[in-house]
Amino acid sequence: MATVDPGLLEDLQSRGLVSQTSGGDALNDYLAGGSRTLYSGFDPTADSLHIGHLVPLLALKRFQRAGHKPIALVGGATGLVGDPSFKAQERKLNTPDIVSGWADKLKGQVSRFVDFDCGETSAEVVNNLDWVGQMSVLDFLRDVGKHFAVNNMISKESVRQRIEREGEGISFTEFTYMLLQSLDFAELYHRYDCTLQIGGSDQWGNITGGIDLTRRLHGGQVYGLTLPLVTKADGTKFGKTESGTVWLDPAKTSPYAFYQFWLGTADADVYKFLRYFTFLSLEEIERIEGEDRERQGRPQAQSVLAREMTRLIHGDGGLVAAERITEALFSHDLSSLGGEDLEQLKLDGLPFSVLERASLGGEPLTQLLVDAGMAGSGKQVKDALGREAVVINGVARGADDNLRVSECFAAEAALFGRFFICRLGKKKYHLFEVR
RNA sequence: GCAGGGGUUCCCGAGUGGCCAAAGGGAUCAGACUGUAAAUCUGACGCGCAAGCUUCGGAGGUUCGAAUCCUCCCCCCUGCACCA
Structure with a gap:
């Protein structure tokens, strides 16, 4: 019999991780009274989870650590319908084969967060398509739909703006979403004796x-x-950066970019995030906060957060790579880099591209950097050039250099005969190799 | 189906014949200040190094000139009707 940590709920509360609970004090007693089974759902709305999913995902892990059994539900069925909760407008439906492909990917990602081999509290991953997929419309309407009052559903806060807002509406399909998710809970209760569902506050x-x-x-x-x-x-x-969503898939957001994202957390948020996202104890976090308050200048919290998160999601290898790149670039000391190091940075996920020496000069710097993904448009590059904010191998380039591409990438300025590290602004780096 | 209201550059939202690449706000990018933070200030913000090019649901038309006027079409919203 697994032993449960009776202080779980209190810890969650102290971390600010509890938004609402049902049943008042009963839940605390219930959780303290034995090992329970709980679940959280993740709908396949993209081919990867992103950091917005981390709070519930990590919560499953917190529960498991405390002696409970987590179930991660991948919404192969619900993903086909679309959750309207607090969404401003109706969403476009994705095709069944796309959704099922995404569901498979999420299954893999979700699986890395929980333990599948720890006896009674081993995790499960399920897909609600398994019980919804074969259900007939009539069964659904008679067995599930009959228990829901439309009057009640309409009054839910989560769909209010869709119902009240001028210019928007809600289809029956999305309106039905709540029934499907409700069925999931009932089904998991039936199958696994799952008695707790957790989720974002929009899921209430x-x-x-x-x-x-x-x-x-x-x-x-x-x-x-x-x-x-x-x-x-x-x-x-x-969870958004200039280049978009921060994904958990290293192929979509490199460990380096992921590390940088957390490193850039504002002071006003960083201690809260440490409580939300890390497994550091509250005492540890308070200690960090206290020390940061004492010292002048840059706090240590962001580094701690970046390290913890990168290790959690991308492992020690990912963390080492991320720190290696960060150290190399932000020390502004390119001379400390050896040829091997530069090769390694390519592998570590520093944005990288190859240029042909023969074709250099064919296009302006603006176009070149846009193609490399360093800026969204030539205008941005031009703006940066005008402020000497484009630095190639330590040399700041100006507007006059825009058409002098081959000078910017002159062979004699190359590191190890072929590498150029280009910086745009304070934080954007790109490694070019000229062949 | 009928009536009414709408579809504007990433988002919100002005604009109703030239002064419109299109107000204002938000988001975003760059600079200064800093700590790869926040706040603040400055600049950029359809595309193009530039000459210039392409936009205001779609297609035509009127006009010297259209986001703005006309015709047809598509889509959304609200109400009514139909649902023999």
Whole structure:
């Protein structure tokens, strides 16, 4: 019999990770009273999870560590329908084969977070398509739909703006989403004795729907807990960078870029994020915060956060690579890099491209850097050039250099005869190899 | 189907014949200041190094000139009707 940590809920609360719970104090007693099975769902809306999924994903792990059994549900079925919760507009449907491909990928990613080999509390990964896929419409309408009151559904906060807002609407399909998710909970209760669902706070309506349905269908008492939506102090959206979403898939967001993302966390957010995302103890986090307050200048918290997160998602190897690149670039000391190091940076995921010496000069620097992905348009490069914010192998380039590409990449200026490290602005780096 | 209201550059949202590549805000990028932070200030922000080119749901038309006017079409919203 696994022993459970009775302080789990309290720890979650102290970390600010509890947004809402059902059942009041009963949940705490229930969790402390024995090993329970819980689940959280992840819909395949892309071919990878992103950092917005981390809070619930890590919460599953927290529960498992505390002696409970986690189930990660991949929404092969729900992903075909689309969750309307707090979404401003109706979403476009993806084809079944795309969704099922994405579902497979998510399964792999989700699996890395929880332990599948720890006896009674071993994790499970399930796909709701397995029970929804074969269900007939009539069964669904009679067995599930009958338990939901439209009046009640319409009054949910999560769909309110879709119903009230001028210029938008909600299709029956999306409106039905809540029923599907509710069915998942009832089904997992039935199959695995799963009695707790966790999810982002935007999932509250869907979770309570599942609690009600489970009671009606199986007479079971189940619980819900929601986690906060991650917000930033400056009000901008969490998890986005200039180049878009921060993904967990290293092929989509390199460990280096991932590390840099966390390193750039604002002071106003960083201690909260340490509590949200890391497994460091609260005492440890308070210690870090205290030390940072004492010292002048740059806090250590961002580095700790970046290290912890990169190791968690990309392992020690990913962390080493990320730190290697960071050290090499931000020390602004290119001379410390050997030829081997530069080759390694390519492998480590520093943005890299090859240029042919023969074709240098065929296009302006603006075009070249845009092609390399360093800027979205030539205008941005031009702006940077005008401020001497483009630096190639330590030499700042200006507007006059735009058409002098072969000078910028002159053979005698190359590192080890072929490498050029180009910096645009303060943080964007690209490695060119001229052949 | 009928009636009414809409579709503007990433988002919100002005613009109703030339002064419009299109106000304003947000987001984003760059610079200064810093700590690869925040706040603040400055610049950029359809594409193009440039000459210039392409936009305001789509296709035509009127006009010297259209995001703005006309015709047809597509899509969204609201209400009504139909659902023998």
